[in-house]
Amino acid sequence: MLWIALRFPxxxxxxxxxxxxxxxxxxxxxxxxxRTQVIACNAAAAASGVQPGMAVSAAQALEAGLIAxxxxxxxEQESLSGIAAWAGRFTPSVSIQPPDGLLLxxxxxxxxxxxxxxxxxxxxxxxxxxxxxxxxxxxPTPHGAWLLALAQAEVIVHxxxxxERILGKLPVRLLDQPPQVLxxxxxxxxxxxxxxxxxxxxxxxxxxxxxxxxxxxxxLGSLPDAREFFVPPPEFERRLELPAPVHEAEALLFAARxxxxxxxxxxxxxxxxxxEFELVCRHERMPAxxxxxxxxxxxxxxxRMQLLLRETLAKTRLTAPVHTIALHARxxxxxDAANTDLFQEGExxxxxxxxxxxxxxxxxxxxxxxxxxxxxxxxxxxWRRCEAGGAVEPLPNARRPAWLLPRPVPxxxxxxxxxxxxxxxxxxxxxxxxxxxxxxxxQDGSGSRLWVYCDRVSGEWYVHGLFA
Amino acid sequence: MSAALDAVLQHPGIWRGDRLAEAGMDALPTxxxxxxxxxxxxxxxxxxxxEILLEREGIGELRLLLPALARASEQDxxxxxxxxxxxxxxxxxxxxxxxxEHLLVxxxxxxxxxxxxxxxxxxxxxxxxxxxxxxxxxxxxxxRLQLGAETGHAMGVLxxxxxxxxxxxxxxxxxxxxxxxxxxxxxILKRRGGHLDRPVLLDLNRTGVRRARPPLSVVPQKTxxxx
Numbered sequence: 250m251l252w253i254a255l256r257f258p259x260x261x262x263x264x265x266x267x268x269x270x271x272x273x274x275x276x277x278x279x280x281x282x283x284r285t286q287v288i289a290c291n292a293a294a295a296a297s298g299v300q301p302g303m304a305v306s307a308a309q310a311l312e313a314g315l316i317a318x319x320x321x322x323x324x325e326q327e328s329l330s331g332i333a334a335w336a337g338r339f340t341p342s343v344s345i346q347p348p349d350g351l352l353l354x355x356x357x358x359x360x361x362x363x364x365x366x367x368x369x370x371x372x373x374x375x376x377x378x379x380x381x382x383x384x385x386x387x388x389p390t391p392h393g394a395w396l397l398a399l400a401q402a403e404v405i406v407h408x409x410x411x412x413e414r415i416l417g418k419l420p421v422r423l424l425d426q427p428p429q430v431l432x433x434x435x436x437x438x439x440x441x442x443x444x445x446x447x448x449x450x451x452x453x454x455x456x457x458x459x460x461x462x463x464x465x466x467x468x469l470g471s472l473p474d475a476r477e478f479f480v481p482p483p484e485f486e487r488r489l490e491l492p493a494p495v496h497e498a499e500a501l502l503f504a505a506r507x508x509x510x511x512x513x514x515x516x517x518x519x520x521x522x523x524x525e526f527e528l529v530c531r532h533e534r535m536p537a538x539x540x541x542x543x544x545x546x547x548x549x550x551x552x553r554m555q556l557l558l559r560e561t562l563a564k565t566r567l568t569a570p571v572h573t574i575a576l577h578a579r580x581x582x583x584x585d586a587a588n589t590d591l592f593q594e595g596e597x598x599x600x601x602x603x604x605x606x607x608x609x610x611x612x613x614x615x616x617x618x619x620x621x622x623x624x625x626x627x628x629x630x631x632w633r634r635c636e637a638g639g640a641v642e643p644l645p646n647a648r649r650p651a652w653l654l655p656r657p658v659p660x661x662x663x664x665x666x667x668x669x670x671x672x673x674x675x676x677x678x679x680x681x682x683x684x685x686x687x688x689x690x691x692q693d694g695s696g697s698r699l700w701v702y703c704d705r706v707s708g709e710w711y712v713h714g715l716f717a
Numbered sequence: 718m719s720a721a722l723d724a725v726l727q728h729p730g731i732w733r734g735d736r737l738a739e740a741g742m743d744a745l746p747t748x749x750x751x752x753x754x755x756x757x758x759x760x761x762x763x764x765x766x767x768e769i770l771l772e773r774e775g776i777g778e779l780r781l782l783l784p785a786l787a788r789a790s791e792q793d794x795x796x797x798x799x800x801x802x803x804x805x806x807x808x809x810x811x812x813x814x815x816x817x818e819h820l821l822v823x824x825x826x827x828x829x830x831x832x833x834x835x836x837x838x839x840x841x842x843x844x845x846x847x848x849x850x851x852x853x854x855x856x857x858x859x860x861r862l863q864l865g866a867e868t869g870h871a872m873g874v875l876x877x878x879x880x881x882x883x884x885x886x887x888x889x890x891x892x893x894x895x896x897x898x899x900x901x902x903x904x905i906l907k908r909r910g911g912h913l914d915r916p917v918l919l920d921l922n923r924t925g926v927r928r929a930r931p932p933l934s935v936v937p938q939k940t941x942x943x944x
Contacts, residue, residue: 696896697775715775
């Protein structure tokens with residue numbers, strides 16, 4: 250077993266600040282009785298002297314443009330499950346460690362990710378992309394890894410035998426014990442984990458309860474530690490509150506991009522792809538703007554979602570400033586893992602659907618189509634618009650022109666030479682668009698070959714196509 | 718010429734002015750051997766823009782392309798038509814051997830969108846060929862198409878009116894089509910490597926589209942005073 254512990258020390262701040270690129274001075278506060286206390290501040294606020302632990306009024310006195318938000322515990326938990334979903338791309342065994350951590354069991358999937366170093370690199374860059382700062386530690390036991398992450402010791406421990414030596418250096422206050430146990434340990438002079446382990450076990454259990462021994466046993470690996478793994482919800486729904494209202498749709502892209510990796514991880518955890526999702530932009534006192542995105546085929550590629558989202562947002566007009574965005578993915582379909590070619594990057598088909606999606610977004614759905622023949626004798630009915638790329642039954646007719654005029658044009662040419670014909674078509678009496686015609690191939694004076702017909706009811710001549 | 722110099726001249730990077738630029742040109746055979754012989758690489762250039770200039774429609778501009786399009790549509794890539802002036806008629810294309818499931822027709826409303834579409838299609842690498850009928854070409858837009866075709870390795874074909882023949886163009890190949898008594902006259906205005914003064918005459922009915930019936934010329938001619 251090898252566990253990776255991820256701890257997000259500034260999560261209360263990041264749930265707000267990761268949705269914007271610019272860093273205005275920003276703090277998160279919490280109410281303690283009558284006092285409102287800053288619990289986290291960003292670099293811009295720290296630069297003007299704001300520190301955690303200060304009263305909000307004091308911070309505001311230091312920095313006039315300070316944005317202060319109350320801590321949102323439920324949003325933090327939501328973010329944590331969002332990150333858990335994202336981490337599903339690396340391993341199916343993801344466990345949430347409240348209040349601000351995740352534990353990933355990765356021993357079984359190291360080879361898939363080409364080793365631990367590579368996996369850690371991917372985790373780090375992924376968290377960075379989503380806007381989370383983290384402390385990462387690895388150890389053979391989940392609790393051991395978590396204690397290391399709490400101590401901000403970014404170490405990798407492979408051997409269970411080393412655990413005692415490495416954990417021994419950690420201070421006892423990191424242990425998950427009631428305050429009276431921790432202060433009691435300090436009073437008997439046990440300041441580090443090693444000090445605790447040196448004390449006689451029976452006495453330790455009698456004085457501080459079995460809970461302490463149990464925790465130490467789990468951390469060192471001598472006692473089992475069963476973790477409950479994160480189960481992805483049936484639908485993906487994530488919201489992101491913006492620290493300040495946003496007026497332009499394109500500025501929302503930055504925030505939305507923070508959510509897409511979570512969606513991708515969620516989809517890979519469920520071995521699924523998304524075919525439709527929507528970005529809901531909430532306004533104050535106004536109905537929300539819903540930006541819908543559809544894909545030709547289910548996908549879970551962040552690159553594709555980002556590209557299409559960018560083009561869709563570029564066309565979106567916002568009626569009012571946006572304070573919260575939410576990403577909903579409802580149409581989630583199973584997606585077979587694709588076999589990649591050993592020798593070539595075989596992404597042609599993928600490119601093809603991407604082009605189709607992009608054209609549809611920019612030009613509108615009805616402006617991009619495929620063509621299919623249709624079994625009908627009337628030339629204007631012998632074709633259909635269809636979904637591009639759909640399977641099409643060929644119905645060849647070599648005597649037809651390559652260009653068909655959408656509606657026949659009365660002949661105005663001075664002289665036409667009939668080259669072949671007639672081909673009589675009588676059809677359509679049953680649906681009111683009766684065609685009683687004799688078709689000829691004709692050539693005009695300048696060498697164009699036309700497909701003309703004589704309407705046998707009226708005797709008029711029409712051009713219906715061009716042999717281009 | 719000395720043997721040593723001969724050996725040097727065999728180097729693929731060296732092009733001699735009296736030859737067509739063949740080395741390194743990837744081309745799609747046109748289906749007309751007379752034309753292939755005059756085109757660098759022996760066909761329509763891939764990864765480059767081709768301009769086809771014509772006085773009026775319906776003289777055989779699509780029949781000239783259809784054999785190559787049929788071959789291009791064998792690939793699992795789009796065959797994109799951007800702003801065609803009329804409806805590409807499915808039964809006729811199918812008869813020419815074009816795989817209809819790879820056909821993609823885009824009809825953008827705005828001209829700027831049409832240029833964007835053509836460029837994106839060429840650039841994407843997801844199209845085997847892109848046929849475009851675009852208005853208001855200028856050199857910058859044309860160059861973008863040419864670069865797009867190079868990036869996406871697609872065969873780009875731009876149809877324009879014959880009056881543009883005198884304009885400068887970044888296209889790798891420029892042809893002017895003219896209907897003649899003996900068939901279609903293809904004037905090669907620009908190609909990589911050498912100039913060609915006389916047009917190539919093609920009988921499209923003979924070699925072009927696969928025909929189920931014998932050539933049409935056996936049918937006696939009639940004249941018609943049209944209304």
